[in-house]
Amino acid sequence: MRRFSIGFVAGVLLLQQQAVLPGWYEYLLGALAGAALAVVWRRRLLWARGAPLLLSGMAALAGFFWAALMAQLALLTPLAQADEGRDLLVEGIVESLPYRSADVVRCDFRIEHIYSDTHQTIPQRVALGWYASQGRHPGPPPELEPGQRWRLQLRLTRPHGQANPHGFDYEVWLLEQGIGASAVVRHSRAPLLLDAFVPCGSCVINAGRAALRVRILRVLDGRPYAGVIVALVLGDQRGISRGGVH
Incomplete structure (x- = not known):
């Protein structure tokens, strides 16, 4: 079990060193290699001393392509460039613990429905910023609570962050959290609370x-x-x- 764990972690680390994720051709080669190793393992065509090395190779292969698959899923629904900076009417749920600072409330917002037939790719989870209104009806943002369902006019942007050496990489952090875009509430359309709590x-x-x-x-x-x-x-x-x- 220790050899399998070490091999799996080594495969994951190897994937992290790649400049690009593997394509379908690499997945096919990996599947063929895994099948061949499984056949060899089952038939015990190697001497007993080679079995641990064979197990480590299988684990490394599994770790490499598992990490690649997880990365592909994380990048599956990026914000389309055509939808960046565009106002969209959406319906969704406050999913995380909101945090209020001087004039803004921030939280993770899960989009359930988009009231538009012309949008392309919209990520399901966004980092929401609700600033105080400065328009005809000025006022602070509301007290958001986890589980609330809102209908909001949002302006979405793709994640951007500064990657200073040894510093905090905001863009990578959003990717780790499964958040595909940043969003700001627009007050051109009045926000509407649809449900006080969605379980x-x-x-x-x-x-x-x-x-x-x-x-x-x-x-x-x-x-x-x-x-x-x-x-x-x-x-x-x-x-x-x-x-x-x-």
């Missing part, structure tokens, strides 16, 4: 986390270490001030 797996969990965060912040009542306590209890570090980091 889904992540929504139920994050609704409980949100309730616990509210209770912690109420008890601590503005103390400077409140964000640190929330981070330790809930794993949400966004409320830690610069002073709290140190």
Whole structure:
């Protein structure tokens, strides 16, 4: 089992070093190689000392193409260039624990329906930013809660981030989270709350986390270490001030 695990991890690491993901031709060769190794393993055509090496090779092959498949799935629904910067009316669910700063609320938003027949490819999950309205009806963004279903006018952009050496890569982080675009709420059409709570797996969990965060912040009542306590209890570090980091 140890040899299989080491081989599998080695295959995953090998995939990470490739400049491009494998195409259908490489998948076909991998399937043929895996079948050949499986036949050799089953018929014990190698001497006993070669069996561990054969098992490691099979595991490395499996790890390589498993990682490639996961990467392909993550890149399956990128935001089409034609839809970038375009306002779209969508319906979706607040999926993550929202975070409010001075004039914006941020959360992960899962798009369920798009009210347009001309869009191309739209990712299902987006990083939503809801800023204060500055138009005819100025006002702060609402108090979002996990599980709420909204109808919103969104402007989507493809993920962009700065990749400084040894720094935080925002674009890679969004890819790891399964988020395919950034979105900003547009106030040209009034947002509409359709459902106060939609029961889904992540929504139920994050609704409980949100309730616990509210209770912690109420008890601590503005103390400077409140964000640190929330981070330790809930794993949400966004409320830690610069002073709290140190």
